[in-house]
Amino acid sequence: MTPSKIDSTLAATLRSQPHQSFDLLVQVDRADAPRQVQIEAAGATVRRRLTLVPTFAVTCTGAAALQLAEQSWVQRVEDDGPVYAL
Secondary structure: OOHHHEOHHHHHHHHHOOOOEEEEEEEEOOOOHHHHHHHHHOOOEEEEEEOOOOEEEEEEEHHHHHHHHOOOOEEEEEEOOOOOOO
């Protein structure tokens, strides 16, 4: 896995809890229906597709997230959490 695709702390958490469910953002090369099918085939549930920055908000296990990060079309995997305005 390319280290730049996933933060080392998040990767360690995913590896230590492979069966735990996580809410993540998966940035991809394009956010279209075929990519969504590939993400779902990897075991993730797509909660939302974002097209401005091609990203899928997903829920999946740690193991599935690590597997997704290995795909050449995945740009980045990040934790999905609340965003607050300053």
